Amino acid sequence: MREARGSGRAGLARPRPERGTPPAGVPVPRARRAQLHPGAWWLWALALGTAATRTTNPLLLALLITVSGYVVAVRRPHTPWARSYGAFVKLAAAVLLLRLAFAVFLGSPIPGTHTLFTLPEVPLPDWAQGIRLGGRVTAEGLTFALYDALRLAALLICVGAANALASPSRLLKSLPGALYELGVAVVVALTFAPNLIADVRRLRAARRLRGRPDKGVRGLVQVGLPVLEGALERSVSLAAAMDARGYGRTAEVPPAVRHTTAALTLGGLLGVCAGTYGLLTAEGGSYGLPVLLVGLASALAGLRLGGRRTLRTRYRPDPWDARAWLVSASGAAVAALLILAGSLDPGALRPGVVPLEPPTLPLWPAAAVLIGLLPAFVTPAPEAAPDPRKEPTT
Numbered sequence: 519m520r521e522a523r524g525s526g527r528a529g530l531a532r533p534r535p536e537r538g539t540p541p542a543g544v545p546v547p548r549a550r551r552a553q554l555h556p557g558a559w560w561l562w563a564l565a566l567g568t569a570a571t572r573t574t575n576p577l578l579l580a581l582l583i584t585v586s587g588y589v590v591a592v593r594r595p596h597t598p599w600a601r602s603y604g605a606f607v608k609l610a611a612a613v614l615l616l617r618l619a620f621a622v623f624l625g626s627p628i629p630g631t632h633t634l635f636t637l638p639e640v641p642l643p644d645w646a647q648g649i650r651l652g653g654r655v656t657a658e659g660l661t662f663a664l665y666d667a668l669r670l671a672a673l674l675i676c677v678g679a680a681n682a683l684a685s686p687s688r689l690l691k692s693l694p695g696a697l698y699e700l701g702v703a704v705v706v707a708l709t710f711a712p713n714l715i716a717d718v719r720r721l722r723a724a725r726r727l728r729g730r731p732d733k734g735v736r737g738l739v740q741v742g743l744p745v746l747e748g749a750l751e752r753s754v755s756l757a758a759a760m761d762a763r764g765y766g767r768t769a770e771v772p773p774a775v776r777h778t779t780a781a782l783t784l785g786g787l788l789g790v791c792a793g794t795y796g797l798l799t800a801e802g803g804s805y806g807l808p809v810l811l812v813g814l815a816s817a818l819a820g821l822r823l824g825g826r827r828t829l830r831t832r833y834r835p836d837p838w839d840a841r842a843w844l845v846s847a848s849g850a851a852v853a854a855l856l857i858l859a860g861s862l863d864p865g866a867l868r869p870g871v872v873p874l875e876p877p878t879l880p881l882w883p884a885a886a887v888l889i890g891l892l893p894a895f896v897t898p899a900p901e902a903a904p905d906p907r908k909e910p911t912t
Contacts (some may be wrong), residue, residue: 563849567672574666593900616667639651645867697808725740844892852887859886
């Protein structure tokens with residue numbers, strides 16, 4: 519009996535597994551092992567976007583867009599939210615066309631000697647000096663507008679790649695405790711419009727099946743009232759579910775910790791803003807990166823302390839494994855090498871427009887951009903989409 523009791527005490531003395539991890543002997547699901555941490559995709563995409571802001575060379579920007587597009591094409595999952603990449607590409611094309619239209623009709627601050635065509639100029643009053651409508655359109659002005667718009671388009675496409683590759687729900691689960699409530703509010707706000715559109719389509723289809731009008735003012739009124747009623751019911755149900763799950767509970771934290779958290783977070787955000795401004799300007803290239811790193815460290819420390827007020831647990835948290843380090847490091851390497859190339863050879867990354875000269879592809883910055891293709895080879899391929907023609911088996 520003593521031996522049995524001793525063995526029972528030994529069994530009770532075993533360390534308990536970490537919350538969110540499966541018990542010993544239970545295999546981890548294959549789908550969970552194959553998933554990459556969503557934060558790694560966002561770090562990779564934001565690093566490529568940072569690299570895009572450091573150059574106006576259209577060849578390098580086109581290469582950045584191609585790299586991000588290829589990774590999205592081979593690693594995008596078959597989910598509804600992954601289709602947002604096409605919307606970002608269309609938005610980037612619209613930004614490009616709009617910037618060129620502004621350069622044509624509103625003029626450009628870049629002087630030029632190669633006149634393409636001349637539009638009728640609209641006379642403006644004296645208080646609108648510096649603004650013109652119409653006039654001479656030069657090749658230098660259009661080229662400058664094209665380079666500037668292509669840089670913004672590449673940044674938008676990189677953000678679209680992150681939205682297409684990273685799951686929003688898993689990203690919300692990976693947020694720090696201090697940002698969890700804000701993340702839930704953002705996710706609820708972003709999913710309100712799709713749910714509203716789905717309700718409108720469902721009600722219009724139901725009215726068509728019953729032979730009732732679904733267009734015009736009468737159809738809009740008769741469809742709008744049930745949609746608003748459904749939205750209110752969904753809001754009440756969501757509020758009740760969040761309240762039942764303890765949403766909004768906070769733990770008691772000493773005043774010194776609260777003040778330290780506020781100071782670190784506010785100072786870190788100011789440092790991030792100042793460092794980002796320094797990186798985006800040519801004059802602040804020397805202090806931009808150190809200030810940005812210090813600001814990030816301070817903000818992360820503040821978020822870490824602020825998470826103590828949030829009583830929250832995670833079920834099966836996404837692991838940050840070696841693949842996540844490789845993906846985020848590949849994007850960081852692209853950004854760091856292009857920043858270095860901009861300081862060593864700024865003419866290659868920013869081709870001149872006055873006088874107008876054709877852009878050239880610098881070799882080693884282009885090779886640095888190709889490092890961004892690493893996620894296409896180190897991450898697992900997405901699961902095959904289910905065949906809609908295949909009947910489910912029972």
